[in-house]
Amino acid sequence: MKQDKNGLWVSWNENLTHNYKSLYKITSEKELQEVIASSEKIRVFGSKQSSADIASGAETLIDSTSYNKILSFNDAELTITVQSGVILGDLLEAIEAKGWCIPCLPDINTVTIGGALATGTHGTSGNLLCEYITNCSIILADGSVKEITVKDELIDAVRVSLGVLGVLSEITFKCEPIYxxxxxxxxxxxxxxxxxxxxxxxxxxxxxxxxxxxxxxxxxxxxxxxxxxxxxxxxxxxxxxxxxxxxxxxxxxxxxxxxxxxxxxxxxxxxxxxxxxxxxxxSLYQATVTKSRGSTxxxxxxxxxxxxxxxxxxxxxxxxxxxxxxxxxxxxxxxxxxxxxxxxxxxxxxxxxxxxxxxxxxxxxxxxxxxxxxxxxxxxxxxxxxxxxxxxxxKDAELSKVYEKWDDFKLLRRKLDPTNKFLNPYLTELFNEKQEN
Ligand SMILES: Cc1cc2nc3c(=O)[nH]c(=O)nc-3n(C[C@H](O)[C@H](O)[C@H](O)COP(=O)(O)OP(=O)(O)OC[C@H]3O[C@@H](n4cnc5c(N)ncnc54)[C@H](O)[C@@H]3O)c2cc1C
Known part of the structure; x- marks a missing residue:
C-alpha cells in the first residue's frame, strides 16, 4: 500500500483544502482494515466531488480509488459485487455488457460507488442508488469487518451513512434487465x-x-x-x-x-x-447521464x-x-x-x-x-x-426536526464509533458532538 506523508488534500473544484499527516492508497480490504484499526482520526475519500466538507479533514486519509475491482457477477440473481472505490461509469459499463441496468442513475459517472452511496446519491424516477444494495461489508472503527444483508436491521442505517458508521468495503447491487x-x-x-x-x-x-x-x-x-x-x-x-x-x-x-x-x-x-x-x-445510462463536463x-x-x-x-x-x-x-x-x-x-x-x-x-x-x-x-x-x-x-438543531430517525442514527453512530474516529470538524458540528481540543 502506498503512503504519502504531510500533504495537502484538495477537492475536485478546489473549494476545500486540508492538510493531512498520512494518506494511504489502499488496494485490498485487509489494508483498509489495518489503516482504520491503527488510526485515531480517519476519513476515506473517493473522487472528491462533494461540495460539503465531508471527505477529508482528518490527520489520516484513505484514498479508495485504487480499491476498485469488479469482483463477481451472479447471472441467476442479476447481481454484481464490487469494491467500494470502483467508479460508477465502470460499474455501469460492466452491467450493460451483461444486458443489465440499475434503474435510477445520477447525472454523473465519475463518482466512486462508496462516495455515491455514503451521500444518498440519486437520479430520477426510481430510488436512491443505495436502495439497490442487497448486501455489503463495512469496516468498523476497530478494524473488524461487518457483513450486512437486506435482512439485517442495520441496513436501513448503513445505506446512507456519510462514512460515519464505518467504511463501505464490498458492495453487491441488484440489477434489472436493461431497457x-x-x-x-x-x-x-x-x-x-x-x-x-x-x-x-x-x-x-x-x-x-x-x-x-x-x-x-x-x-x-x-x-x-x-x-x-x-x-x-x-x-x-x-x-x-x-x-x-x-x-x-x-x-x-x-x-x-x-x-x-x-x-x-x-x-x-x-x-x-x-x-x-x-x-x-x-439505455438509461447512455441516454440520460452526462459523460463529461468541461469545468467544475x-x-x-x-x-x-x-x-x-x-x-x-x-x-x-x-x-x-x-x-x-x-x-x-x-x-x-x-x-x-x-x-x-x-x-x-x-x-x-x-x-x-x-x-x-x-x-x-x-x-x-x-x-x-x-x-x-x-x-x-x-x-x-x-x-x-x-x-x-x-x-x-x-446542522443538528435543524436536521433533527426534519429527520425522524436523526437521534437513532446519532445513538448508533456513538455505539459503533465511541472515540469519534470517523468524525472530521464539519461532521462533528453536523452531529453536534464535542469538539476535541
Ligand atoms: C457534477 C456533479 C454532478 C452530480 N450529480 C449528482 C446527481 O445527479 N445526483 C446526486 O444525488 N448527487 C450528484 N452529485 C453528488 C455526488 O454524487 C456526491 O458528491 C458523491 O459523494 C461524489 O462521490 P465521490 O466519489 O466524489 O465521493 P467523495 O466526495 O470523495 O466522498 C463523499 C463522502 O463519501 C464518503 N465515502 C467515500 N468512500 C466511502 C466508503 N467506501 N465508505 C464510506 N464512506 C465513503 C466520504 O468520506 C465522504 O463523506 C453530483 C456531484 C457533481 C460534482
Whole structure:
C-alpha cells in the first residue's frame, strides 16, 4: 500500500483544502482494515466531488480509488459485487455488457460507488442508488469487518451513512434487465409543467425538469420504455447545443459582481439552448447521464415531499424574482423525483419526494452566491432536507426536526464509533458532538 506523508488534500473544484499527516492508497480490504484499526482520526475519500466538507479533514486519509475491482457477477440473481472505490461509469459499463441496468442513475459517472452511496446519491424516477444494495461489508472503527444483508436491521442505517458508521468495503447491487428509453425533451411554461407533474409521473417511466429561473420556463424531459428495435424520429437538435456549458460559463463570468446580469444571461441561454425540442432513444445510462463536463461547479440541492413541491416552488420563484433579493440563479435548477424508502438518513424516508438542484457555475465565487441561502431558507421552512454531499448550513438543531430517525442514527453512530474516529470538524458540528481540543 502506498503512503504519502504531510500533504495537502484538495477537492475536485478546489473549494476545500486540508492538510493531512498520512494518506494511504489502499488496494485490498485487509489494508483498509489495518489503516482504520491503527488510526485515531480517519476519513476515506473517493473522487472528491462533494461540495460539503465531508471527505477529508482528518490527520489520516484513505484514498479508495485504487480499491476498485469488479469482483463477481451472479447471472441467476442479476447481481454484481464490487469494491467500494470502483467508479460508477465502470460499474455501469460492466452491467450493460451483461444486458443489465440499475434503474435510477445520477447525472454523473465519475463518482466512486462508496462516495455515491455514503451521500444518498440519486437520479430520477426510481430510488436512491443505495436502495439497490442487497448486501455489503463495512469496516468498523476497530478494524473488524461487518457483513450486512437486506435482512439485517442495520441496513436501513448503513445505506446512507456519510462514512460515519464505518467504511463501505464490498458492495453487491441488484440489477434489472436493461431497457431502452424513448426520450422527448422540450420547453414548457412554468404554469403548464408545474401542474402536470403528477400526471406525467403516472404516464412516463422517466421524468426530469430543468427549471430555467428568471425565464418562466422549464425544460421537460420524459422517457418511455420501448422495444429497442422500435423506430423513432431522431432529432438531436442543432449541433451547437453541445456548447451550452461553455457558453453558460462565459455569460456567468461576472455575475458574482453583477448578479442581476444572470436574469439576462438566462434569457439568452433559454433562446440559444433550451427553446428547441429533441427526441432520441437509448439505455438509461447512455441516454440520460452526462459523460463529461468541461469545468467544475458548486452545488446545493434540497428535497421536499411531492405533496408540498408546488407550494415551495411558487414561494421560491416569487422570492428570487424580487429585486430586493440578490438570488439570481444559474441555469438549470434540476428537478427530479425519488420514490419513498426506509433508509434513516435518506431524503425519501417514508415519502415520495422532489429534489431541486441549485448550481453556481463558478465554483470559486460560490461563497457570494445568495441563491444557496434563499433555497435553504425556503426549503427548511417547509421541512425540506439538504443533499448530504452538497452545500448547506443546517446542522443538528435543524436536521433533527426534519429527520425522524436523526437521534437513532446519532445513538448508533456513538455505539459503533465511541472515540469519534470517523468524525472530521464539519461532521462533528453536523452531529453536534464535542469538539476535541
Ligand atoms: C457534477 C456533479 C454532478 C452530480 N450529480 C449528482 C446527481 O445527479 N445526483 C446526486 O444525488 N448527487 C450528484 N452529485 C453528488 C455526488 O454524487 C456526491 O458528491 C458523491 O459523494 C461524489 O462521490 P465521490 O466519489 O466524489 O465521493 P467523495 O466526495 O470523495 O466522498 C463523499 C463522502 O463519501 C464518503 N465515502 C467515500 N468512500 C466511502 C466508503 N467506501 N465508505 C464510506 N464512506 C465513503 C466520504 O468520506 C465522504 O463523506 C453530483 C456531484 C457533481 C460534482
Amino acid at each position: 431502452t428509453l424513448h426520450i422527448k425533451e422540450g420547453p414548457e411554461a412554468d404554469k403548464i409543467w408545474l401542474h402536470k407533474i403528477e400526471e406525467r409521473l403516472q404516464k412516463h417511466d422517466f421524468l426530469r425538469i430543468l427549471w430555467l429561473p428568471h425565464t418562466d420556463k422549464g425544460y421537460v424531459i420524459t422517457g418511455d420504455k420501448i422495444n429497442s428495435n422500435t423506430d423513432i424520429k431522431e432529432n438531436l437538435g442543432p449541433t451547437y447545443l453541445k456548447h451550452r456549458r461553455t457558453t453558460s460559463k462565459i455569460l456567468y463570468k461576472y455575475t458574482h459582481i453583477f448578479p442581476w446580469f444572470t436574469a439576462i444571461a438566462n434569457k439568452l441561454l433559454y433562446r440559444g439552448f433550451f427553446s428547441s425540442t429533441k427526441e432520441y432513444k437509448g 461547479l458548486e452545488l446545493a440541492e434540497w428535497t421536499i415531499g411531492l405533496d408540498k413541491f408546488s407550494e415551495v416552488f411558487e414561494e421560491l420563484k416569487t422570492e428570487i424574482n424580487k429585486w430586493s433579493n440578490k438570488s439570481f440563479i444559474h441555469i438549470p435548477m434540476d428537478i427530479r423525483f425519488v420514490h419513498k424508502d426506509k433508509s434513516w438518513l435518506s431524503y425519501a424516508y417514508g415519502k415520495d419526494i422532489v429534489t431541486m438542484g441549485c448550481v453556481s457555475r463558478s465554483a470559486a465565487t460560490a461563497d457570494t452566491y445568495e441563491a444557496f441561502k434563499s433555497i435553504e431558507n425556503i426549503f427548511l421552512k417547509h421541512g425540506g432536507k439538504p443533499h448530504w454531499a452538497k452545500r448547506f448550513m443546517a
